[in-house]
Amino acid sequence: MTQIPAGWYPDPDPDVPDQQRGQRYWDGATWTEHVQAPPGAYPQDGGPGAPYSPMPGYGGVPTSLVATTPDGQPLAGWWQRAGAYVVDLIITSAVVSLIGLPWVRDMFAAFSDVFRDAMEAAREGSPMPDQSAFQAEVAEAAIWLALIRLGVDLVYHAGFLKWRAATPGKLLLGLRVRLREAPGTLSWATVLRRWLGQFWFNLAAFIPLIGGVAGFWPLVDLLWPLWDDKKQALHDKVAKTNVVRTR
Numbered sequence: 224m225t226q227i228p229a230g231w232y233p234d235p236d237p238d239v240p241d242q243q244r245g246q247r248y249w250d251g252a253t254w255t256e257h258v259q260a261p262p263g264a265y266p267q268d269g270g271p272g273a274p275y276s277p278m279p280g281y282g283g284v285p286t287s288l289v290a291t292t293p294d295g296q297p298l299a300g301w302w303q304r305a306g307a308y309v310v311d312l313i314i315t316s317a318v319v320s321l322i323g324l325p326w327v328r329d330m331f332a333a334f335s336d337v338f339r340d341a342m343e344a345a346r347e348g349s350p351m352p353d354q355s356a357f358q359a360e361v362a363e364a365a366i367w368l369a370l371i372r373l374g375v376d377l378v379y380h381a382g383f384l385k386w387r388a389a390t391p392g393k394l395l396l397g398l399r400v401r402l403r404e405a406p407g408t409l410s411w412a413t414v415l416r417r418w419l420g421q422f423w424f425n426l427a428a429f430i431p432l433i434g435g436v437a438g439f440w441p442l443v444d445l446l447w448p449l450w451d452d453k454k455q456a457l458h459d460k461v462a463k464t465n466v467v468r469t470r
Contacts, residue, residue: 227249229248229407231246231248231259231294234247234258235247235254245258245259248406257296259294292404292465292467294406296467299398299454299466301449301454303398304456304466306396307392308445309392310391311380318379319368319371319372322371323367323368326364326367326368326371327364329363330360372425380421380422381414381415384417384418385414388401388408388409398467398468399467400464400465400466400467401464402465403465409464413463414462416462417462421458423437424440443457444456444457
C-alpha cells in the first residue's frame with residue numbers, strides 16, 4: 224500500500240460547505256486540525272457571504288500582519304508565553320517544595336540558628352561563631368533541592384509535551400507546541416531536546432564558575448522571542464519547534 228506523503232491537500236471534511244473548503248494538513252498518517260485557504264485565496268473579513276476564513280476567531284486579519292508558522296498557524300505572543308511560564312513555574316515550585324520539604328526545613332533551621340548565634344555574639348561582644356557547619360548543611364540541602372527541581376521539571380515538561388503537546392500553563396492560555404515546519408505528534412527526541420535546551424542550566428549549576436554564568440540563561444531564553452523573527456525561544460531553536468495559538 225502506497226503511503227501518502229505529509230502535506231496540504233483538499234479538505235475532505237464533509238461538514239465544510241464546498242464554497243468554504245480549503246486545504247487541510249495530512250501528517251503522513253492522519254488528518255490534522257490545521258487548515259488554510261486554497262492556493263491564491265485571500266482571507267476575507269469574516270462577514271456574511273465570505274467565501275473563506277482560514278483562521279476563525281482572528282477577525283480576518285491579513286496573514287501578512289500575523290506572525291505564523293510556514294504553513295500559516297498563528298504564533299503565540301510573548302505575553303501569552305510569559306503567562307504560561309509563570310503558571311508552570313508556580314505549579315512546579317509547589318511540587319518541588321512539597322517533595323523537598325525536609326530539606327527546606329533544614330535550610331530554614333540552619334539560617335535561624337546562625338542568625339540567633341550571630342545576635343548573641345553581637346550582644347556579648349564575642350567573635351562570630353564558626354559557620355562551616357552552617358555552610359555545609361545549607362549546601363547539602365541546596366543540592367538535594369536542585370536535584371528534585373531537575374527531576375520535577377523533566378517529568379512535568381517532557382511528560383505533558385509528549386502527552387498533550389502543551390504544559391498546563393500553555394493549555395490554560397490556549398497554546399500548543401509543534402514542529403515549526405509541519406504539524407504532527409512530537410517525538411520523544413524533540414521533547415527531550417526542547418527540555419534540555421530550556422533547563423540545561425540546572426545541570427550546569429553543579430559546575431564551578433559555569434554555574435554562575437548559566438544562571439542568566441532562563442532570562443535570556445524567556446526574552447528571546449521578543450526580537451526573534453520566528454518568535455522562537457532559544458530552546459525552540461534547539462528542538463525546531465514553535466509555540467502556536469489554538470484559540
